Each structure stands twice: as C-alpha cells, then as structure tokens.
Amino acid sequence: MNDFFAPSPFVPINRFPHRPTPRGFSERPGFKNYSFDKPLLGDLLLSSGLIARHELTEALTNQRRWNVQLGAALLGAGALSEKDLYATLSVQSGIPFVDLSSTPCDLSQLKRDDVDFYLQHQCIPWRTVQGQEIWVAVDVPAARKALRETHQRAMMVYQTAPQWIGQTLRARFEEHFTARACLQFDRNSPSLSARTLFPFLVRLKMILFILGMGGLAFLFPSPLEALVLGLIGLIYSGLAGLRIFSIAASLNRTPKQTTMVSQPLLSEAELPSFTVMLPLLREGGVLPDLVDALKRLDYPAAKLDIKFLIERTDIETRDVSDQLVLPPHFEVVLVPASLPLTKPKACNYALPFARGEYLVIYDAEDLPEAGQLREAAEAFNQADENIACFQAPLNFYNWRENWLTRQFTLEYTSLFDLLLPALHRLGLPLPLGGTSTHFRTKVLREVGAWDPFNVTEDADLGYRLAAAGYQTGVLRGTTNEEANCETGNWIRQRSRWLKGWMQTYIVHMRNPRRLWRQLGPAGFCSFQLVIGGFVLCALLHPWVYVLLIGQFILGDTPVGLPNLSIHVLVFVAGYASTILAAMAGAANRGYFRLLFSALGMPGYWLLISCGAYMGLFQLFTKPHYWEKTQHALSRMSPARQIHIQQQTPALEVTAIPIES
Numbered sequence: 001m002n003d004f005f006a007p008s009p010f011v012p013i014n015r016f017p018h019r020p021t022p023r024g025f026s027e028r029p030g031f032k033n034y035s036f037d038k039p040l041l042g043d044l045l046l047s048s049g050l051i052a053r054h055e056l057t058e059a060l061t062n063q064r065r066w067n068v069q070l071g072a073a074l075l076g077a078g079a080l081s082e083k084d085l086y087a088t089l090s091v092q093s094g095i096p097f098v099d100l101s102s103t104p105c106d107l108s109q110l111k112r113d114d115v116d117f118y119l120q121h122q123c124i125p126w127r128t129v130q131g132q133e134i135w136v137a138v139d140v141p142a143a144r145k146a147l148r149e150t151h152q153r154a155m156m157v158y159q160t161a162p163q164w165i166g167q168t169l170r171a172r173f174e175e176h177f178t179a180r181a182c183l184q185f186d187r188n189s190p191s192l193s194a195r196t197l198f199p200f201l202v203r204l205k206m207i208l209f210i211l212g213m214g215g216l217a218f219l220f221p222s223p224l225e226a227l228v229l230g231l232i233g234l235i236y237s238g239l240a241g242l243r244i245f246s247i248a249a250s251l252n253r254t255p256k257q258t259t260m261v262s263q264p265l266l267s268e269a270e271l272p273s274f275t276v277m278l279p280l281l282r283e284g285g286v287l288p289d290l291v292d293a294l295k296r297l298d299y300p301a302a303k304l305d306i307k308f309l310i311e312r313t314d315i316e317t318r319d320v321s322d323q324l325v326l327p328p329h330f331e332v333v334l335v336p337a338s339l340p341l342t343k344p345k346a347c348n349y350a351l352p353f354a355r356g357e358y359l360v361i362y363d364a365e366d367l368p369e370a371g372q373l374r375e376a377a378e379a380f381n382q383a384d385e386n387i388a389c390f391q392a393p394l395n396f397y398n399w400r401e402n403w404l405t406r407q408f409t410l411e412y413t414s415l416f417d418l419l420l421p422a423l424h425r426l427g428l429p430l431p432l433g434g435t436s437t438h439f440r441t442k443v444l445r446e447v448g449a450w451d452p453f454n455v456t457e458d459a460d461l462g463y464r465l466a467a468a469g470y471q472t473g474v475l476r477g478t479t480n481e482e483a484n485c486e487t488g489n490w491i492r493q494r495s496r497w498l499k500g501w502m503q504t505y506i507v508h509m510r511n512p513r514r515l516w517r518q519l520g521p522a523g524f525c526s527f528q529l530v531i532g533g534f535v536l537c538a539l540l541h542p543w544v545y546v547l548l549i550g551q552f553i554l555g556d557t558p559v560g561l562p563n564l565s566i567h568v569l570v571f572v573a574g575y576a577s578t579i580l581a582a583m584a585g586a587a588n589r590g591y592f593r594l595l596f597s598a599l600g601m602p603g604y605w606l607l608i609s610c611g612a613y614m615g616l617f618q619l620f621t622k623p624h625y626w627e628k629t630q631h632a633l634s635r636m637s638p639a640r641q642i643h644i645q646q647q648t649p650a651l652e653v654t655a656i657p658i659e660s
Contacts, residue, residue: 055077072303086159112173170334177352184348191511194506233570242526250417273355275360276356276360286632302329336349347450358441360437391475393417394479402485455503455623455626485634493627
C-alpha cells in the first residue's frame with residue numbers, strides 16, 4: 001500500500017550509465033558530459049526554474065508525510081507537468097528522454113499480442129535506430145528487467161512520461177481496446193451477458209409459458225388467481241419484513257457512524273493509491289463543479305489517478321475539458337464512438353489504464369464528502385479479503401426543491417441508509433448503486449468488470465461479485481447528487497434503471513439452479529425480493545388501485561371478499577412498511593420536514609410505475625438504449641448558482657449610468 005502507482009514512475013539516482021543519444025534525437029541542455037556526481041532532483045528543478053523554492057519545501061514535506069517519491073509529491077501539488085518532471089529525471093539519471101508528442105513511436109513495432117505486457121510494465125517499443133531496438137518506459141530499471149526476462153536479451157530503454165504511454169497504446173490499439181470493452185464480457189460469460197436478452201430458445205419458452213398460463217386461466221381460473229395473488233402477497237410480505245428489519249437495525253446507528261470502519265488506523269503514508277473514474281456524456285455544464293469537488297477530496301493527490309471518460313463525439317464536454325487547467329493527476333480519456341453507447345462500455349475501455357490499487361466510480365453531478373476515499377481505504381484495510389466492494393450512500397443537496405425531489409430523497413434515504421446496510425448485516429448480496437462504488441481493482445478485473453449491455457451495470461455487478469464468493473460492504477460518507485426535479489427527465493431516468501433491473505433479473509435467472517448454488521438459499525431469495533420484487537411492485541402498483549376501486553367502489557369481488565381482504569391487508573402492510581422506512585431514513589438524516597411528505601409516496605409510486613412500463617417496452621424494442629439524464633436543471637445546483645451569480649452583476653450594471 002505504501003507505493004505510488006505500481007510500477008513506480010520515478011528513477012532512482014546513481015544507477016544508470018550514460019547512454020549515447022541516437023542520431024536525429026536532440027539532447028536536452030545539460031545532458032552532454034553529464035557528471036556521475038548527480039545533483040538532487042529538487043536542485044535540478046530549482047536551477048532550471050521549473051519550480052519555486054516554496055513549492056519544493058511543500059513537496060518535501062508532503063513526500064515525508066505521504067511516503068511517496070518527491071516527483072509524485074510535486075505532481076500532486078500541480079507544481080509542474082509530467083513532461084518537465086520526467087525530462088528532469090532523465091537528466092538526473094543520464095538516460096535520454098523521449099517526448100512522444102514530438103517524436104512518436106513507430107507504431108508498426110507495437111504488437112497486439114504484447115498489449116498486456118505494455119500495460120503491466122508501462123513500456124513500449126519506440127524505434128529502431130542503427131539496428132538497435134529502443135524502448136521507452138516510465139520505470140526504466142523495471143522495464144529493463146522485464147524485457148530481459150521475456151525477450152531473453154538486453155534492450156536499450158529510454159525515459160518517457162506515463163501519459164504518453166497510455167495515449168500511444170490507445171492510438172495504436174483503439175480497435176482492440178474498443179472490442180475488449182464492448183465484447184469481452186459477452187465472449188467470456190455469454191450466459192450472464194445482456195447482449196442477447198431473448199435468444200430463440202428463450203422466446204420459445206416465453207411463448208409456451210404464456211400459452212400454458214392462458215390455458216390454466218381458462219380451465220382453472222379461481223385456483224390460478226389464488227396462486228398468483230398468493231405469490232404476489234408473499235413477495236410483498238417479504239419486502240415488508242425486510243424493511244421492518246432495516247428500520248430496527250437503523251435504530252442502533254447514527255448518521256455519523258460508519259458501518260464497517262472502527263478507529264482510523266492508516267496514516268497518510270499508508271494510504272493506498274486510488275483510481276477515480278468519471279464517465280461523462282454531454283456534461284459540460286457540470287464539469288467545472290465536478291473538478292472543484294474532486295480537488296476538495298481529503299486524500300493525498302500524489303496517490304490519486306483521476307480519469308474523465310469522455311466520448312470522442314461529445315464535442316460539448318470535450319470543449320469544456322480543454323478549457324480547464326487540470327492537475328497532472330487528472331487525465332482525459334477519449335472513448336471511441338462505438339455501440340453500445342453506455343456508461344459501462346466507457347468504464348471498460350478505461351479500466352486497463354487504471355493505476356490505483358482501488359477504484360471508485362463517480363457520476364458527473366456527484367459531490368462526494370471530502371473524507372469518503374479515506375473511509376473506503378480504512379474500510380478495505382480493516383475488512384477481510386473477500387470484501388471486494390464498498391457502496392457509499394447517495395443523497396441529494398436539492399431535496400427541498402419541489403414535491404418530486406422530496407419524494408426522491410425519501411426513497412434514497414430508505415434505500416441507501418436502511419435497506420443496503422440491512423442486507424449487508426444479514427450477509428446478503430447488494431445491488432450496487434451505480435456511483436460511489438469502491439472496488440478492489442484486481443477483483444474488478446477478475447470478475448470481468450461491467451457488462452456493457454446492461455444499463456444498470458452495477459446492480460448486475462453486485463450479484464456477480466456475490467456469485468464469485470465476494471461480499472459488499474457499506475460506508476457512511478455520503479455522496480450528494482442533484483435530485484431530478486423535472487417529471488419527464490425523472491421518468492426517463494427511472495425507465496432506464498428499471499429496464500436494467502429487468503435485464504439483471506433475466507440474465508441471472510437463465511440458470512436458477514446455478515444462482516441458487518452460488519448465492520445460497522438466503523441470497524437467492526433476497527435476489528427474488530430485491531430485484532424481482534421491486535420490479536414486480538412497480539408494475540403491479542396501478543393495478544392494486546384498480547383492485548381497490550373494484551372492491552370498495554364498484555363492489556366487484558372476483559375472488560371473494562374474505563380472500564381479497566387478506567390480499568389488500570398484505571398490500572397495505574407492504575406500503576405502510578415502505579412509508580415507515582422512508583420516514584425512519586429521513587429522521588436519521590435530520591430531514592424532519594420530509595416526515596409529512598412521506599404520506600404522498602403512493603402518488604410517487606405511480607410515477608415509478610410509469611417508468612417501469614416505459615422500461616418494459618424498451619426492454620423489447622431497444623434494450624441497450626441509454627436514456628440520458630439531463631443534469632444542472634435544479635435551481636440549487638452549483639452550476640445554476642454560479643450562472644445566477646455571473647448574470648446578476650451584469651443586470652445591475654446596465655441599470656447604473658456610467659459617467660465618462
């Protein structure tokens with residue numbers, strides 16, 4: 001955990017002999033007649049004017065405090081660029097420096113079969129000069145050693161910067177990385193992939209099932225009706241019991257308590273490296289606020305690897321990112337245009353370039369608490385190795401805005417503050433929330449990362465982690481988001497979520513016996529309740545109203561008053577437990593103004609049903625379509641507040657006469 005990103009990009013002093021500069025390669029000043037009595041890196045940077053004395057002093061302090069190389073501390077503080085740092089290191093070590101932006105690689109020398117080697121050792125072949133094959137690397141001695149072991153001969157290796165290694169590999173192997181992001185999961189795990197939801201045999205089984213149920217309904221209407229209502233009642237009862245347990249469990253916690261972390265044990269020197277990935281699509285309006293939020297993270301910048309994943313065709317977001325001055329530990333990764341146009345596809349594309357021991361996903365509108373990464377690092381440090389992921393709770397900064405945001409907040413508090421911790425306490429699988437999910441990077445790669453064709457990729461991934469024998473924990477450090485405040489935008493967002501949960505249910509239930517074996521009886525039943533039950537309740541909710549109207553207004557009692565009354569009682573108990581859970585979650589967070597709003601949740605559930613039926617329709621018509629959620633619509637969003645502040649002075653100036 002103490003190392004900077006492995007392999008370390010910093011070259012030790014006094015270890016390398018002087019190498020001749022190849023023909024046509026310009027030397028940096030100070031390279032000729034370089035003395036073996038090498039100066040310190042800080043002195044070189046000061047003498048070249050690349051940093052100021054106070055920047056060096058601060059970096060030396062951070063170097064000791066964070067237990068990183070001096071160069072990493074300087075990069076973390078934004079004191080200089082990667083190019084200047086590694087060029088200076090090449091002068092210090094006596095190894096030629098190659099600026100790949102001006103003297104690029106001979107791309108024909110890069111072989112696709114060696115891609116994993118290039119990524120692992122952060123080195124690539126550069127050019128052949130006078131019959132000598134020359135490589136460039138971030139960590140020259142490590143690359144030399146790896147090349148000797150694999151190529152069985154000594155290679156000439158020059159210094160370069162890590163950003164150019166990744167850019168070169170993406171340029172040379174764009175099709176390879178794109179195909180890996182889009183198709184590798186389907187090739188390796190076709191039975192779990194949502195790429196083909198309804199193959200011929202599945203469609204045939206569905207038709208036979210529908211015909212069979214229709215026949216039973218015609219021959220035995222009353223028994224079948226009783227059976228169906230009984231199964232629905234069982235699901236409602238199970239969800240009600242789970243919510244009541246979550247309420248009881250929440251009484252033993254306060255919002256400031258962490259679920260997994262006891263006392264902090266890690267010093268800043270012991271904190272691990274963290275990759276932060278942020279998939280963005282048409283998010284230029286919120287990108288500056290996102291950058292500010294990431295800069296406020298209470299974590300050593302030298303141990304952060306922050307990647308913005310932007311679609312190459314997304315000119316809006318690219319233009320905004322080009323205008324921002326990003327620190328060296330921020331990187332923009334352009335994702336090639338390809339289908340499916342989904343968030344998990346973008347994450348898969350960038351995953352091979354992630355350098356952190358741990359990895360977290362944030363969305364564009366996220367404002368994570370400053371200490372969330374520290375809490376995650378502490379949680380992983382104190383957890384067993386089979387804990388592969390921690391989910392941070394999500395909530396909203398604009399919960400007061402209107403009726404819809406208040407209902408949305410009630411739903412989120414009951415889900416992230418009560419239900420997910422309850423599932424964790426019971427040792428059951430968790431459906432991950434799509435953002436603020438912290439992973440062990442090696443485990444994420446081991447299980448195949450994300451399914452690019454599943455539009456709620458993290459819900460699916462949570463159950464795949466459980467099926468592979470891993471567990472998911474929960475954190476308490478909240479990520480605040482923008483609650484959707486416009487009904488149409490909200491329904492489109494919810495339709496994607498529920499369509500993704502339908503996809504997740506379908507792919508995992510292709511082989512129920514396997515799922516039972518992997519999750520165990522309790523895990524299997526919780527999957528039916530949480531994934532299947534939530535979707536079923538969303539689809540059934542309007543029909544419950546129809547049933548109640550038929551019973552109490554029209555006097556229609558198709559299954560008899562006594563039996564129907566029992567089912568109505570079950571439905572009411574399920575709804576009451578949901579409202580109570582929402583109220584308990586709101587009270588836990590101190591949102592007491594929301595307690596009365598919880599009584600309006602039955603109306604909110606009708607909106608959920610609209611999203612469910614829209615998602616069900618798209619499941620058959622365009623299953624992989626990503627309904628884009630528009631952000632920065634709230635009056636309380638940081639972007640909107642900045643816009644108002646920028647506009648207000650201009651309006652005031654026009655009202656004041658200006659004297660010459």
